[in-house]
Amino acid sequence: MAYNRELSFVHYNPTRLIFGENSVKDVGIELENLGANRALVVTDKGVVEAGLAEIVEKALGKRHAGTFDGCVQDSGVELVEEAAAYAREMGADALVSVGGGSTIDTAKGMSILLKEGGSLMDYCGMQVLSRPQTPHIAIPTTAGTGSEVTYAAVIKDRESSTKMLFCDYHIIPNVAILDPLMTAGLPPQLTATTGMDALTHAVEAIHALQRQPVADAMALHAIRLIMEYLPRCVEQGDDLVARGQQQIAATMAGIAFGNAQVGLVHAMAHSVGALFKVPHGLANSILLPHVMLFNLDECPERYAMVAAAMGLDTRGLDNMEAGEAAAKAVWELTRRMGVPQRLRDAGVPEDGLEEAAELSLSDGSIVYNPKFIMEAEEVLELFRQAW
Numbered sequence: 001m002a003y004n005r006e007l008s009f010v011h012y013n014p015t016r017l018i019f020g021e022n023s024v025k026d027v028g029i030e031l032e033n034l035g036a037n038r039a040l041v042v043t044d045k046g047v048v049e050a051g052l053a054e055i056v057e058k059a060l061g062k063r064h065a066g067t068f069d070g071c072v073q074d075s076g077v078e079l080v081e082e083a084a085a086y087a088r089e090m091g092a093d094a095l096v097s098v099g100g101g102s103t104i105d106t107a108k109g110m111s112i113l114l115k116e117g118g119s120l121m122d123y124c125g126m127q128v129l130s131r132p133q134t135p136h137i138a139i140p141t142t143a144g145t146g147s148e149v150t151y152a153a154v155i156k157d158r159e160s161s162t163k164m165l166f167c168d169y170h171i172i173p174n175v176a177i178l179d180p181l182m183t184a185g186l187p188p189q190l191t192a193t194t195g196m197d198a199l200t201h202a203v204e205a206i207h208a209l210q211r212q213p214v215a216d217a218m219a220l221h222a223i224r225l226i227m228e229y230l231p232r233c234v235e236q237g238d239d240l241v242a243r244g245q246q247q248i249a250a251t252m253a254g255i256a257f258g259n260a261q262v263g264l265v266h267a268m269a270h271s272v273g274a275l276f277k278v279p280h281g282l283a284n285s286i287l288l289p290h291v292m293l294f295n296l297d298e299c300p301e302r303y304a305m306v307a308a309a310m311g312l313d314t315r316g317l318d319n320m321e322a323g324e325a326a327a328k329a330v331w332e333l334t335r336r337m338g339v340p341q342r343l344r345d346a347g348v349p350e351d352g353l354e355e356a357a358e359l360s361l362s363d364g365s366i367v368y369n370p371k372f373i374m375e376a377e378e379v380l381e382l383f384r385q386a387w
């Protein structure tokens with residue numbers, strides 16, 4: 001039988017995962033395992049105020065080189081360079097990021113500068129680096145972005161205010177410590193929207209053009225866990241079992257989309273994020289069911305898998321009907337969690353939809369969407385439905 005190129009794939013996930021209540025305490029040992037002695041904690045002021053940075057600093061003990069707490073939503077190039085200069089000044093030979101996706105991405109950028117020197121923009125693009133970078137342990141305080149296991153960092157170029165993409169296997173964090181105590185204080189709305197980002201990663205990984213079986217397994221289990229535990233995290237924030245399972249789900253979804261890629265939902269979410277500052281998770285949450293129905297006839301069997309993982313009763317349904325049920329289940333989930341379901345309720349003006357549709361066409365995620373998009377008009381129609 002001839003070799004089928006369609007069936008070939010690469011799966012890569014070098015991040016060592018440590019999960020458990022109080023697992024943050026292992027950060028020093030993990031640092032030692034990486035051959036590092038002094039770590040700079042990279043975080044933001046909110047995480048410091050919540051007392052979470054201090055837990056990590058204490059766990060590091062004499063290996064704590066200092067703390068940079070200047071990370072912000074959508075960190076820019078200058079901020080990464082400033083943070084890296086501070087790390088150098090403090091004699092740090094490793095980084096421990098404590099925060100959401102933006103903070104982890106900042107540390108990814110810093111890990112390059114500390115190793116390679118020069119200007120961050122020299123390393124923008126795909127697979128520019130040729131060797132391992134500064135050791136980096138990621139400790140997420142949200143459960144959604146998957147940045148703790150992915151090879152991408154989104155960093156803003158202040159001058160053009162565009163989001164620059166740094167994609168490189170050498171910036172995947174070496175270790176991710178998933179400690180439910182680190183997400184227990186996340187407010188309900190943020191818990192829900194970041195959690196919906198993870199669900200979107202999983203669903204898009206299942207239908208992306210680069211989908212493959214190992215990523216499928218990761219994504220399907222992530223969907224099972226999210227459907228069961230995300231509402232519990234929202235309704236009962238201190239439910240550490242639910243928090244932990246949601247963290248595992250977000251990380252597994254991260255591994256899935258890091259290998260299989262995402263698709264149209266992310267392309268559209270990036271556009272309304274850039275133009276109207278709609279938070280990433282919220283944009284995904286609103287757009288996901290619309291795009292699922294749009295893509296459905298391209299790969300109904302994939303959506304039947306999603307429906308099954310969601311635990312829906314699909315007896316007697318064909319794949320198309322099961323896919324429709326899966327999209328409905330997403331609406332049901334966001335309704336239960338009180339997440340807005342229309343773009344108009346997320347600060348998007350109706351007269352901005354056309355620009356957003358145009359912008360979506362040039363987004364890197366769109367090329368992995370299962371259904372080929374020819375014209376902005378198709379995306380605009382979806383934006384109108386979601387508005």
Ligand SMILES: [Fe+2]
Binds near residue numbers: 201284
């Ligand atoms: Fe995302």
